[in-house]
Amino acid sequence: xxxxxxxxxxxxxxxxxxxxxxxxxxxxxxxxxxxxxxxxxxxxxxxxxxxxxxxxxxxxxxxxxxxxxxxxxxxxxxxxxxxxxxxxx
Amino acid sequence: xxxxxxxxxxxxxxxxxxxxxxxxxxxxxxxxxxxxxxxxxxxxxxxxxxxxxxxxxxxxxxxxxxxxxxxxxxxxxxxxxxxxxxxxxxxxxxxxxxxxxxxxxxxxxxxxxxxxxxxxxxxxxxxxxxxxxxxxxxxxxxxxxxxxxxxxxxxxxxxxxxxxxxxxxxxxxxxxxxxxxxxxxxxxxxxxxxxxxxxxxxxxxxxx
Numbered sequence: 001x002x003x004x005x006x007x008x009x010x011x012x013x014x015x016x017x018x019x020x021x022x023x024x025x026x027x028x029x030x031x032x033x034x035x036x037x038x039x040x041x042x043x044x045x046x047x048x049x050x051x052x053x054x055x056x057x058x059x060x061x062x063x064x065x066x067x068x069x070x071x072x073x074x075x076x077x078x079x080x081x082x083x084x085x086x087x088x089x
Numbered sequence: 090x091x092x093x094x095x096x097x098x099x100x101x102x103x104x105x106x107x108x109x110x111x112x113x114x115x116x117x118x119x120x121x122x123x124x125x126x127x128x129x130x131x132x133x134x135x136x137x138x139x140x141x142x143x144x145x146x147x148x149x150x151x152x153x154x155x156x157x158x159x160x161x162x163x164x165x166x167x168x169x170x171x172x173x174x175x176x177x178x179x180x181x182x183x184x185x186x187x188x189x190x191x192x193x194x195x196x197x198x199x200x201x202x203x204x205x206x207x208x209x210x211x212x213x214x215x216x217x218x219x220x221x222x223x224x225x226x227x228x229x230x231x232x233x234x235x236x237x238x239x240x241x242x243x244x245x246x247x248x249x250x251x252x253x254x255x256x257x258x259x260x261x262x263x264x265x266x267x268x269x270x271x272x273x274x275x276x277x278x279x280x281x282x283x284x285x286x287x288x289x290x291x292x293x294x295x296x297x
Contacts, residue, residue, distance in 0.1 A: 052253040
């Protein structure tokens with residue numbers, strides 16, 4: 001199934017020009033050019049942005065005590081640091 | 090208006106708007122006779138189905154089993170179905186994919202690339218083409234020197250991405266680093282730099 005997606009709409013030996021054109025048209029229907037192999041790492045930037053957004057929210061929260069704020073921010077910073085390591089791994 | 094003289098810095102590419110396809114580990118082992126694919130899109134399924142039909146037909150031929158497509162407006166049902174192995178493959182955006190991976194025990198295995206080769210959009214910091222700032226390092230090394238027009242606080246590409254990738258990760262507090270900070274939408278930011286009202290501003294590569 002994975003190779004089906006990765007080969008779809010891509011030039012390959014043995015694939016006729018007609019078939020390639022048909023595949024490209026089918027992909028254009030779903031606003032896609034082609035596929036490339038990916039992993040869960042693809043999601044890291046969005047995870048970082050989400051955590052950062054949470055951090056900004058906590059920092060600007062007037063109702064939260066200073067200790068609670070510090071604890072929550074430490075927690076987020078630890079998660080961000082872990083994501084940074086995951087991204088490099 | 091001429092933008093050709095403005096200089097753009099690449100800040101970060103965010104895969105938002107990209108589609109992840111997820112495959113649960115158990116699907117690889119079990120001998121399936123048919124497969125269910127979940128397609129998450131805000132578009133109505135009457136519009137979506139005819140667009141997907143040609144690919145689904147080719148998929149059926151390629152894998153030699155029946156493919157049933159389910160169109161869903163949000164992730165909830167699809168993630169649940171994946172968790173119980175009722176849906177083996179899904180097409181969704183990255184925000185939904187995070188939930189699918191965390192709660193549904195699935196894995197991203199492919200990413201779509203636009204016909205023009207792009208994988209999403211970019212957040213940019215723009216500066217005056219004939220101005221003193223030549224690189225991001227110039228910006229970093231010059232506290233107290235420049236004025237900045239930030240994006241709207243609700244904008245992911247104009248505010249959140251540069252706030253994290255350009256400023257926070259470089260330990261820059263924009264309120265201290267720049268002599269003046271205002272915020273405006275992308276279009277107003279482009280004009281403010283072009284008219285030399287500010288030294289730098291954030292914009293998105295996304296046209297909309």
